Amino acid sequence: MTDQKPFVDIRHAKKSYGTLEVLKDISLQVHRGEIVAIIGPSGSGKSTLLRAINDLDPLSGGEIWLEDTQVNMDLPHRQYEKHINEVRQNIGMVFQHFNLFPHLTVRENITLAPKLLKGINDAEANKLAEEQLAKVGMLERIDYYPSQLSGGQKQRVAIARALAMKPKVMLFDEATSALDPELVEEVNQVMKALAEEHMTMIIVTHEMGFAESVCDRVLFMDQGVVVEEGPPSVIFRNPQNERTRNFLRKHLADANK
Amino acid sequence: MGLDFSVIPKYLDVVMMGAVWTVAITVAAALLSFFGGIVFAVIALYAPKFVRLPFRAFEWLFMGTPLLLQLFLIYFGLVQIGIDLPAFVAGVIGLGLHFAVYNSELIQTAILAVDKGQMEAARTLGLSRGQALKKVVVPQAVRDVIPPIGNNMIALLKDSALVSVIGVSELTLSAQLAIGRTYRPFEFYVLAAVFYYIINLGMEAVLRRIERKVQAAR
Amino acid sequence: MDVELMLKVYPFFLKAAWVTIQLSVLTTILGLICGSLGAAARLSRLRILRIVGAAYVSFIRGTPALIQLFILYFGGPQVGIQLDAFEAGVIGLGVNIGAYMTETIRGAIIAIDKGQAEAARTLGMSRYQSMRYVILPQAARLMIRPLGVNINALIKGTALVAAISVIELTYTAQRYIGSTYKPFEMFFISGVLYMIIIYVTGRGIAWLDRRARIV
Numbered sequence: 001m002t003d004q005k006p007f008v009d010i011r012h013a014k015k016s017y018g019t020l021e022v023l024k025d026i027s028l029q030v031h032r033g034e035i036v037a038i039i040g041p042s043g044s045g046k047s048t049l050l051r052a053i054n055d056l057d058p059l060s061g062g063e064i065w066l067e068d069t070q071v072n073m074d075l076p077h078r079q080y081e082k083h084i085n086e087v088r089q090n091i092g093m094v095f096q097h098f099n100l101f102p103h104l105t106v107r108e109n110i111t112l113a114p115k116l117l118k119g120i121n122d123a124e125a126n127k128l129a130e131e132q133l134a135k136v137g138m139l140e141r142i143d144y145y146p147s148q149l150s151g152g153q154k155q156r157v158a159i160a161r162a163l164a165m166k167p168k169v170m171l172f173d174e175a176t177s178a179l180d181p182e183l184v185e186e187v188n189q190v191m192k193a194l195a196e197e198h199m200t201m202i203i204v205t206h207e208m209g210f211a212e213s214v215c216d217r218v219l220f221m222d223q224g225v226v227v228e229e230g231p232p233s234v235i236f237r238n239p240q241n242e243r244t245r246n247f248l249r250k251h252l253a254d255a256n257k
Numbered sequence: 258m259g260l261d262f263s264v265i266p267k268y269l270d271v272v273m274m275g276a277v278w279t280v281a282i283t284v285a286a287a288l289l290s291f292f293g294g295i296v297f298a299v300i301a302l303y304a305p306k307f308v309r310l311p312f313r314a315f316e317w318l319f320m321g322t323p324l325l326l327q328l329f330l331i332y333f334g335l336v337q338i339g340i341d342l343p344a345f346v347a348g349v350i351g352l353g354l355h356f357a358v359y360n361s362e363l364i365q366t367a368i369l370a371v372d373k374g375q376m377e378a379a380r381t382l383g384l385s386r387g388q389a390l391k392k393v394v395v396p397q398a399v400r401d402v403i404p405p406i407g408n409n410m411i412a413l414l415k416d417s418a419l420v421s422v423i424g425v426s427e428l429t430l431s432a433q434l435a436i437g438r439t440y441r442p443f444e445f446y447v448l449a450a451v452f453y454y455i456i457n458l459g460m461e462a463v464l465r466r467i468e469r470k471v472q473a474a475r
Numbered sequence: 476m477d478v479e480l481m482l483k484v485y486p487f488f489l490k491a492a493w494v495t496i497q498l499s500v501l502t503t504i505l506g507l508i509c510g511s512l513g514a515a516a517r518l519s520r521l522r523i524l525r526i527v528g529a530a531y532v533s534f535i536r537g538t539p540a541l542i543q544l545f546i547l548y549f550g551g552p553q554v555g556i557q558l559d560a561f562e563a564g565v566i567g568l569g570v571n572i573g574a575y576m577t578e579t580i581r582g583a584i585i586a587i588d589k590g591q592a593e594a595a596r597t598l599g600m601s602r603y604q605s606m607r608y609v610i611l612p613q614a615a616r617l618m619i620r621p622l623g624v625n626i627n628a629l630i631k632g633t634a635l636v637a638a639i640s641v642i643e644l645t646y647t648a649q650r651y652i653g654s655t656y657k658p659f660e661m662f663f664i665s666g667v668l669y670m671i672i673i674y675v676t677g678r679g680i681a682w683l684d685r686r687a688r689i690v
Contacts, residue, residue: 259553260553260554317670318666318670321631321666321669321670321673321674322631322662322665322666322669322670323631323632323633323634323635323645323669324631324634325634325635325637325638325645326634326644326645326648326662326665326666326669327662329645329648329649329652329658329662330658330659330662333652333653333658334658334659334662337656337657337658337659415538415539415540416539417539418539418540418541418542419539419541419635421541422637422638429539429541429542429545432542436549441553442545442546442549442550442553443546443549443550443551443553443554444550446542446545446546446549446550447546447550449542450534450538450539450542450543450546453537453538453539453542454534454537454538457537457538458537
């Protein structure tokens, strides 16, 4: 796998707000089918890095590449808009707070973007919605409004909505952090199923157990730098860096409270 | 002089015809003010600066002056620059634009209140800013302000009486017509008031139904 | 823009603006009186007063101010009410805005009433005392801003009396549009004057609102 060209390639990513440096020269290569978890304390820059991948939070310096396309290309406004809208169709994203469209039904949430951007007709769109919902076990709620769903159900629909665009890579921004503990597992199951299909995924998470069981590689970030990275067995069982050890110890203590 | 309501039946059909016109002008102006309000709100928030600033001035002017004055301007002003609109059309435009500005204020506030994550989610799916506004942000904003927009529509119905002064033969002018023949202002203005009240009740009922429908889609 | 013409006619507009200001002030006073009485009636323990208050609000708000003005001015003489146009304007508009102010004042009182009245009553105050010493002082502060919105509408609403030939700003603008065929210029002068009146009033209300908050 490693002899291939990287699928997602982050080169020297830098980001600052005024004098505050949030990302300090971060590079990360993710290969096709690889599943990478990013962990770290809040304010470490992990969400910022994730949101830079589809240019939601543009970098101050550095490059993001998806296969042979540079994501954060420097283009005149109009051309950039066209470019980024095309790129983003290949990058699915799932948010902490779901961000389902409350004025649309589950079905409409899923079909909105494919209909607008891929020009598919109603029948195709419906079929697509049904397929994706079946995948996340939400088919029976197809004509519900988001307000009628639980948090876990909302997040499963949000995943189906992202998958309906047939993305090449999926970004998860603390997808289970806003959920009640008993609802976390149903979302984890969906993500595990995606992992088994070898979807390329980059996951910002607080769920260490999940990261350990699903991911190929774990990055520990703190204060805008990658402190340590490696396979989950090393990062979680035998971390080399003092900061990683402190973080995991504190996290474990919090989790046991 | 006293009161004599027995004169009413003879002119009832004239006044009722006026009531029909009042409903027509109200519906037409309400639609213009609703869609105009959405367009105005998007312009006021997202148009380039050289459009936005003059537009804000226009909004400010419309909100700071009486509707009656605006009606005179539109009706006589357009004639002066060579556009001779029928009074009905001038009335619809005047009423519609006036209330579009008020609706726009409501919608602007609501657009700014829509959760930032909605725009983000739409953009990550690949929608352009315009598509995201049109399909995701603006519909939610409009839905949130349906009740106050409804109040504006009720105000619009009552202000539609003003277009009588530029010669639209709606309810008020029809009553005046009957008064011209009978010299019975009290009776016919009260009759007109009764019609307005009934239309008002009907409109409130319709608006409540719309609100309930919109409420269901939450 | 015909500036020369504007300079020639603006003194007439200033005079007319003074009439608009007088109308606005008197209408505000009458509106506040009607609004207070209306709110008192709507919140009364007497059913009949509540019905009268509700009917006042419903009929006034359910029909156009212009029609109300016409009934009073043109229909009044038939029932023995003789008013000149200015008087009819003040009374008609005052009674009209009073219905809207009724709802503003009532809304503010209800907003305060909930917890505060119970607290006052447990201290042994009568209903009147709790209203007078506890509810109203707080509600008064709360209603300044929404009453300001009513007054803003009222100032623009004074234009209606142009339809019964009171020589105020809108009537003057209309007359000069007719005689000069310069609608934009006339609109501009009267529009600026309206906006000055509304702006100054708005500042006054904001000042009152700030003061009421400090106290």
